[in-house]
Amino acid sequence: MSVAKLEQLSQSVVQDPSLATGAIPTKDWMDIPVVFKPGDYAYPAKQDKVEYLNSQKGLNFPNAREWSPEDDDWKLPENWKEIIIDGLGERLEKFRSLKIFMDCCVRCGACADKCHFFLGTGDPKNMPVLRAELLRSVYRNDFTLAGRILGKMAGGREMTIGVLKEWFMYSYQCTECRRCSVFCPYGIDTAEVTMMLRELLHLVGIGINWILEPASNSNRTGNHMGLQPHTFKDNVDFLAEDVEGLTGVKIEPTFNRKGAEILFITPSADVFAEPGLYTAMGYLILFEHLGLDYTWSTYASEGGNFGLFTNNETMKKLNAKMYAEAERLGVKFIVGGECGHMWRVLHQYMDTMNGPADFLEVPKSPLTGTVFENSASTKMIHISEFTADLIKHGKLNLDKSRNSHVKATYHDSCNPARAMGLMDEPRYILDHVVDWVEMPENTIREQTFCCGSGTGLNTDEIMELRMRSGLPRANAVKYVEDKHGVNMLSCVCAIDRATLTSLMDYWNPNVGVCGITELVGNAIVLDGETRGELDEGLRTMVF
Amino acid sequence: MAGILEITNSYRKGCGMTLEEALHNNRYKIVDKWVEYTLSTYQASDFFRKEKDSFANPIGGTIRDSLKKIFSMLAKNEDASSFREPLSRIMHLRSVQEFTPSQAVAPLNAVKHITRDVLASDKETKALVTDLYDFEFSVDLALLAAFDLYVECRERIYKIRVDEIRSGKQILTDSACPSKALDNIKAIKR
Numbered sequence: 001m002s003v004a005k006l007e008q009l010s011q012s013v014v015q016d017p018s019l020a021t022g023a024i025p026t027k028d029w030m031d032i033p034v035v036f037k038p039g040d041y042a043y044p045a046k047q048d049k050v051e052y053l054n055s056q057k058g059l060n061f062p063n064a065r066e067w068s069p070e071d072d073d074w075k076l077p078e079n080w081k082e083i084i085i086d087g088l089g090e091r092l093e094k095f096r097s098l099k100i101f102m103d104c105c106v107r108c109g110a111c112a113d114k115c116h117f118f119l120g121t122g123d124p125k126n127m128p129v130l131r132a133e134l135l136r137s138v139y140r141n142d143f144t145l146a147g148r149i150l151g152k153m154a155g156g157r158e159m160t161i162g163v164l165k166e167w168f169m170y171s172y173q174c175t176e177c178r179r180c181s182v183f184c185p186y187g188i189d190t191a192e193v194t195m196m197l198r199e200l201l202h203l204v205g206i207g208i209n210w211i212l213e214p215a216s217n218s219n220r221t222g223n224h225m226g227l228q229p230h231t232f233k234d235n236v237d238f239l240a241e242d243v244e245g246l247t248g249v250k251i252e253p254t255f256n257r258k259g260a261e262i263l264f265i266t267p268s269a270d271v272f273a274e275p276g277l278y279t280a281m282g283y284l285i286l287f288e289h290l291g292l293d294y295t296w297s298t299y300a301s302e303g304g305n306f307g308l309f310t311n312n313e314t315m316k317k318l319n320a321k322m323y324a325e326a327e328r329l330g331v332k333f334i335v336g337g338e339c340g341h342m343w344r345v346l347h348q349y350m351d352t353m354n355g356p357a358d359f360l361e362v363p364k365s366p367l368t369g370t371v372f373e374n375s376a377s378t379k380m381i382h383i384s385e386f387t388a389d390l391i392k393h394g395k396l397n398l399d400k401s402r403n404s405h406v407k408a409t410y411h412d413s414c415n416p417a418r419a420m421g422l423m424d425e426p427r428y429i430l431d432h433v434v435d436w437v438e439m440p441e442n443t444i445r446e447q448t449f450c451c452g453s454g455t456g457l458n459t460d461e462i463m464e465l466r467m468r469s470g471l472p473r474a475n476a477v478k479y480v481e482d483k484h485g486v487n488m489l490s491c492v493c494a495i496d497r498a499t500l501t502s503l504m505d506y507w508n509p510n511v512g513v514c515g516i517t518e519l520v521g522n523a524i525v526l527d528g529e530t531r532g533e534l535d536e537g538l539r540t541m542v543f
Numbered sequence: 544m545a546g547i548l549e550i551t552n553s554y555r556k557g558c559g560m561t562l563e564e565a566l567h568n569n570r571y572k573i574v575d576k577w578v579e580y581t582l583s584t585y586q587a588s589d590f591f592r593k594e595k596d597s598f599a600n601p602i603g604g605t606i607r608d609s610l611k612k613i614f615s616m617l618a619k620n621e622d623a624s625s626f627r628e629p630l631s632r633i634m635h636l637r638s639v640q641e642f643t644p645s646q647a648v649a650p651l652n653a654v655k656h657i658t659r660d661v662l663a664s665d666k667e668t669k670a671l672v673t674d675l676y677d678f679e680f681s682v683d684l685a686l687l688a689a690f691d692l693y694v695e696c697r698e699r700i701y702k703i704r705v706d707e708i709r710s711g712k713q714i715l716t717d718s719a720c721p722s723k724a725l726d727n728i729k730a731i732k733r
Binding site for chain 2: 005040113122123124273274440460463464471476507
């Protein structure tokens with residue numbers, strides 16, 4: 001632009017070129033260093049959490065220490081570079097997918113503009129292709145002939161502290177939502193590239209607290225919150241009392257009951273934090289309505305698996321506890337609640353890590369007789385599959401008018417949508433329990449936009465980053481709010497329920513967030529109920 | 544002053560175009576340049592400019608849509624309070640992106656220079672440049688409103704952060720773990 005005053009205007013406010021500050025890049029991407037400022041990185045893991053995890057059998061979390069990304073010295077082991085390169089070599093051997101993803105990208109750019117982090121920040125290193133290139137450049141340099149000979153000319157670069165810092169910055173600006181993979185003609189799963197980056201970083205003691213503390217809690221007490229058995233039980237009982245207060249129906253959930261037909265596992269956030277606990281009330285009402293022979297477990301008291309965000313050993317261990325508990329209790333199969341990444345672990349990794357679960361039976365609905373062949377090996381079905389089948393067979397007594405205060409839309413939570421193909425069941429349920437509308441086509445189903453805070457990025461110190469990365473989702477919600485008067489964003493993921501609440505508070509403050517089963521629970525007409533007018537459904541305060 | 548301007552405006556200059564007409568006739572040109580300038584503050588400005596689907600390109604879409612509305616209000620000399628909605632959408636974006644406060648609001652000011660430049664570059668509208676006082680004053684008001692909105696957005700972020708902590712999720716990272724608390728009790732008893 002040639003307007004002189006405009007140039008002055010730009011100069012007076014734009015400082016030195018740095019990523020995403022609005023300045024025009026003057027260097028090649030490889031030559032722009034990352035700068036850590038408060039607000040753009042999640043806090044490092046606490047030393048005692050890392051020490052605890054490292055002390056556990058089969059887990060490897062070395063180099064526990066106090067450190068800060070803002071410091072020049074990250075207190076890495078002396079041979080950190082060797083550890084990283086060896087670690088990469090080991091993973092290239094172990095994971096065929098990684099080797100393929102490193103080799104087959106042709107940089108067509110189809111993924112470039114599909115990432116919510118890129119769309120919300122405009123930072124080129126958030127283009128999935130470039131984020132993967134952060135690892136690929138090192139791979140080329142050290143593991144390919146062309147890279148060894150030609151170095152930078154072949155797109156290779158040496159592993160340096162600067163590169164390592166860049167890995168930390170950008171592998172924690174990816175929520176492993178896999179939207180980019182939908183558009184990749186080769187099917188490169190960039191989430192797996194991020195997973196590998198995070199695994200490698202853990203080898204030298206680089207990790208964030210919001211992930212490692214829940215992972216260590218989960219390993220110790222069975223859930224992210226670190227709730228012990230009695231506390232977990234108390235919370236569920238408390239929710240059952242709330243249901244009684246609202247409906248007059250007394251529910252007495254059982255815990256760790258041997259011989260129950262079904263083990264029910266959901267994210268612990270559902271029994272602890274708003275608005276998830278209304279979804280948990282929905283589960284209680286649904287199961288009571290059916291007279292289901294099920295039990296909660298105070299040991300497998302967590303559906304989420306933060307191991308997925310650290311390394312495959314931790315993921316395997318945390319996933320295994322669900323099956324160990326199912327075997328101990330002697331249930332026939334597992335029903336899983338509304339969780340996101342639990343389902344990714346289950347559908348994509350469980351079978352090779354801990355499966356097949358031969359000691360369980362192929363899930364068969366005790367009410368409809370439907371056999372869920374899709375879960376023949378994992379023996380675990382999603383609450384939405386279970387509920388949709390019940391509705392299809394007319395097993396639920398539903399009064400849709402009880403949700404008349406709600407005009408909903410549906411957010412396809414990334415993992416259930418893209419990692420397990422759960423797209424029609426929640427919609428079928430919504431059709432029967434609430435008035436709802438779809439968001440625009442390129443923001444739903446396989447193309448759904450992430451909440452912006454998945455993979456353990458739902459921590460408050462990076463709130464601005466979360467708001468930017470959640471923009472594409474919020475933008476689509478705003479459209480249906482303006483056009484159709486939508487006041488509720490429904491979803492099937494506990495992280496969504498927590499993070500979309502904050503996202504809506506910022507971008508669309510008139511839109512609430514709920515789980516699908518909350519709406520189901522609210523619409524169910526229970527036998528013997530004495531329910532009054534509940535203006536806000538299960539959220540109504542009753543005194 | 545406004546009275547004098549009205550008289551000036553009503554006295555048709557040059558080929559007989561009023562400032563309002565000139566702004567209306569040049570609105571696409573001015574808004575285009577304004578959008579382009581605003582988007583040039585992002586690294587990925589090319590993509591933000593080109594992609595027209597506002598769901599695939601929320602930054603580009605929001606900026607374009609909002610600046611278009613604001614310009615139409617500025618051109619009609621509307622009351623500053625009416626800028627709030629479109630301005631708020633822009634400030635919601637820019638207050639959580641990595642801009643300094645001045646960087647966040649500066650592109651709003653650009654419309655002054657762009658409008659002057661566009662009108663001055665056409666001989667039919669050149670003379671109207673001297674009549675831009677009221678228009679530019681409206682831009683000043685919009686800019687001031689933008690500062691308020693910027694701070695409102697920042698304050699909202701702080702509130703959301705506190706709300707998250709209050710909602711109980713802090714037990715994940717910030718509280719002593721329950722078993723450790725039990726250890727402490729045992730230690731006291733000993």
